[in-house]
Amino acid sequence: MGSLTSTHPRLPRAQRKAAILTAATRLFAAKGFSGTKTREIAELAGISEALLFKHFPTKKDLFAAILAQYSPVPRLLTEVQALAHEKNDEQLFRYIATTIVSKVPDTQLMRLILFSALEEPELSDLFFHQHVSRFYKVFSQYIARRIKDGALASCDPLLAARAFMGMLINHRLLSDIFHLPVPHSPEMIAETIVRIFLHGMRVTAPNSASTASGITRLGASESYSSKASPSRHHSPRRKRQRS
Amino acid sequence: MGSLTSTHPRLPRAQRKAAILTAATRLFAAKGFSGTKTREIAELAGISEALLFKHFPTKKDLFAAILAQYSPVPRLLTEVQALAHEKNDEQLFRYIATTIVSKVPDTQLMRLILFSALEEPELSDLFFHQHVSRFYKVFSQYIARRIKDGALASCDPLLAARAFMGMLINHRLLSDIFHLPVPHSPEMIAETIVRIFLHGMRVTAPNSASTASGITRLGASESYSSKASPSRHHSPRRKRQRS
DNA sequence: AAGATGTAAGTAAGTGTTTACTAACTTTTC
DNA sequence: GAAAAGTTAGTAAACACTTACTTACATCTT
Incomplete structure (x- = not known):
């Protein structure tokens, strides 16, 4: 031994x-x-x-x-904030995409985060409200600024940020957690996602839309009241406790 | 009693x-x-x-x-296949988006799927390879057809399908599993996501790109060899067993 | 340099409870 | 009256956590 x-x-x-x-x-x-x-x-x-x-x-x-002790956010966030100053969208989005697709956070941490969110929500909610929300806040602020600059099409910045991250996270989920085959190189996956997103967020020249209905408008119908309040069932009992 | x-x-x-x-x-x-x-x-x-x-x-x-016994896929899939015949992209993508964002599958099933993927992979891998892969196959075939039609920009259809679903799934993850607030109506969320995606997949008129590097190309660099083979650690021991 | 000593690092062997699962029996229903 | 639906009262193992003890070692004293 x-x-x-x-x-x-x-x-x-x-x-x-x-x-x-x-x-x-x-x-x-x-x-x-x-x-x-x-x-x-x-x-x-x-x-x-x-x-x-x-x-x-x-x-x-x-x-x-x-x-x-673990969080993938700070490192990612400082880099993003540095890149944000340059206002080079492609560079910034590509950096995020490459980082996530190339296994940051690694599989172990992803599993840990998922397990904690499912099994011990009171422990992981802290994590999410501290780290993840902060990342989305910074990221969506950047998007908001670029929309004001006229570089990106107008839409809710937080939704856009979550949409972009979703494409990346879903790829990690499918490959790492659900074990579906990924028939492409990380670089190509990152590039494709960035392309779809940035192209989707690009301001259209005052052209006629090629589809039937006019979806050139971006913010979508804003007249809906947000009355989403699903009843969480949230078992409050706990067995053993310590001081 | x-x-x-x-x-x-x-x-x-x-x-x-x-x-x-x-x-x-x-x-x-x-x-x-x-x-x-x-x-x-x-x-x-x-x-x-x-x-x-x-x-x-x-x-x-x-x-x-x-x-x-549970699977959200068949119902979604039959509807998608029906809509696919009409070749109305906006209708089809909007249907999928609305369905997912409006809690299909519901929170309970999402948690169940995640738990099974994390805790009992041999049970859920079956589920994923049967149901989820099948959905992505059908969905990406539709996208491939629309690319050939010239209605959507050329890129890997499977990656595009996963990207689109990722935006939707991530929204469900953040709200249902991670308990982050969602400050928008389901309708607006679905619409924004569809808009970003379809706009991102729209064929560009033969224009000059406004950014520095030429990203008008769609398929991204295809010269990368896919040599991804991460060593899974996959504990093979099992304690109790039954016939 | 050799021993004495306090303390932090470490363990063997439990404790009471909980766990998945079973054997042997009773009750209902057609 | 017999099969199907149901229960009571277990069992051996596993579980988080403790108690009471031993060992290593840096420092001080002589």
Whole structure:
């Protein structure tokens, strides 16, 4: 067994904690929160279960610690904000597309995020409202500015941002999570998506539309009242708790 | 207790089976496969655990039975195939968009599909390769035909189909699963997405491109070899099994 | 340099509960 | 009266988490 150090690889607190987090991340991403057993985590980390619980008082605390430390957003966001100054749409959108399609966040993190959203919403809602919403806010602000500039066609910027990201995320979902074959190179996929989107958002020259009805207008009918309030069923019971 | 029938609501086999499936579906969708306990299912169905196991020999069999019976695809697909004959792009794409945005499949089924893809891939891969792939095949064939007709710009039809569906699915993910607010009516969302996509896929008049590099071409660079083969780690061990 | 000592790192062996699943029995219905 | 529908009361294993203990090692003292 002992290959690195002679007999007992005793580690300082911080290092051991990190080792546990690494092991737990892999297992939680693979099998979810309730699908992962604390014994497996301890085994993969090469320690006893008792030690695990000395570092993280409950399984949930461990899961929360993992969620708190990972986020793909900041790195992406700083780059986007830098590119936003140049007002080069193609460059910016292509950067985002290439990043996402080339597995950022990686499959493990995607699975972790999905699992947490499904299994532990109160933990992941924080994550989403902090990181994801912030990204969409910055991104849609850029789009709004470019619409005002006259570089992009007018429509709701947030919807446009979500639409663009959706094309990318869906590709990752289909390939990483649902295991459908992807018969193209990442570069080509990114380029096609950017092309469809930017072409779709391009201002039309005052031409006659080639289709029957006039869909040259962009904002779509805005007279609908947004009264969407689906009753969430949201089970509020919880079994065990800790201080 | 007995409110429907006087004392014992004894049901014929098929009906009881259906009642169990209904209860199990709700719980599996809410808490996943390993998060749901057979005792809870029996309780919600109003029967003993023993009876549950008389109808479904294992918990996994029950889960598989649920997956086998639901699919949002056939209904959507027949409608799409009917509309495809008319070659009215706006009508067809708008139909798909409205359907998805207006919660078909509903939140419960979306959660169920995601849970099964994450927790029981061998069960859901069947689902995806049968239903989802079939939908994309039909849908992308329509797009391919419209490209040949000259009605849509040339690009890979499968990528285009996935891009379009991605905009819609992402909206459902953000609102249903990740609980981000959606500040628009379903109708406006659907319309905006359709507009972006169809405008993006519209053939450009032989004009000069307004951006620096020439992106008037559609298929994107096709010289990349598709050598994507990420090593899946795919834990092959399984604990309990049944004949 | 050798020992004493405090403390952090680590573990073996549980605890009570929960879990998927079963055996053996009772009740209803045709 | 017999088959089908249903239950009670289990079982062995698995589960998150604890208790009570041992071991390694840096630092201080002599």
